[in-house]
Amino acid sequence: MVTGETELTAQHIVWDWNGTLLADNDAVLAAVNRVCVDFGRAGGPITLDEWRAVFSRPIVQCYERLLGRTLSTADWARLDALYHDEYRKLLHTCRLAQGVPDLLRDWRVGGRTQSLLSMWFHHELVPLVTEFGIAELFGRIDGLRASTGGGSKAEHLAEHLAEQGLKPGDVVLIGDVVDDAHAADQVGAACVLVSTGVMNRPALEATGVPVVDTLTEAVGLLTR
Template sequence: MTGIKHIVWDWNGTLLDDNHANLSAVNEVCGMFGRDPVDLEHWRSIFRRPLVPCYEELIGRGFADGEWERANTAYDRHYAAALPRCSLAQGVPGVLHDWAATGRTQSLLSMASHEHLVPLIAERGLSAHFTRVDGRRFDTVDDSKADHLIAHLAGLGADPATVVLIGDIDDDGHAARKAGARAILVASGMMSRERLEATGHPVADTPAEAVRVLRGV
């Protein structure tokens, strides 16, 4: 991890501890389709992008016309209701202060919609930590973060070789590879440690530990 000058942070499941809100919203979708509720361990074992086939596996069948849109709307509504009860992840915002104290920079990139994300970061008092905050500004065929990360780095004017993405799912690792950056994955979010380790990227338990790995401490 030598030569890293900039961290791109993921939000959900990385800086924000929202597993319970995610699971509650997922089980709202389960109820819509007559599927028994799932526990967090099961959800972390199957969650992936693209989301549509992931949810089709969850409910045990393909979506008919309009059903994915209804499921997505229900998820968003239920998640939004639970969001105020979500706290920042362990060690946040301290880890953001500590990284800034090294004289290096950081930004935030999330697959949550940009219009939803920006005020949320401001409400949490975190905006000043980041040189750029981007949510999902466009759709992609494969529903991956990769093209969003490439656009994010272009907006920063950053050399991908000097960047590490810290996120909580395998798609964060895939996005970093495609963009020419590096990745550290945290096992406190939406994927099990075993699935994250299978990517070949370093895995940490918390954002603070991820930065210690990055700094070789």
């Protein structure tokens, strides 16, 4: 099912990684529940639907709502470490999303270009993408170069496009969270969101950009 404005053209796709090209919801949920246990959240493990309902950015505020408490700088540092330690333990269980890498290869064969922009740590992202055998399909791969995550994607997207000499009007960002739509809007690029990640569909649809259920549908909007 496709919702939102669907008149899109693009010569270049900027792909998001987590929840978009990488199907990692199970690992994310396990990591979130590890945080919940360590911080003494009552009520038992949360489900994916519950996490999708509460998820938002800034991510620290999302966790404050989830845990029912204000987080100090020290709390956030501990939470961030707990989450990423658990996530890394399960990263080997994650797989590429349905349709990948065929969709990436077909887009490239069609004479168009693509790149990867993620808020996952750059020094871990590049080896992981390489391990999956798809690194050569991207003209550029950029991950987070800071020591902790949770910030806005807009400034990273602007730099990512500038480094490639791309005009925003020729670009569509395909991602899975509201922040992807906001980042694209701030730099003047188009956006398509997939409902495969950590945000519920109503939140995605509220952005006004096209929302689809699969990557095949997302690319299909650009190849009609």
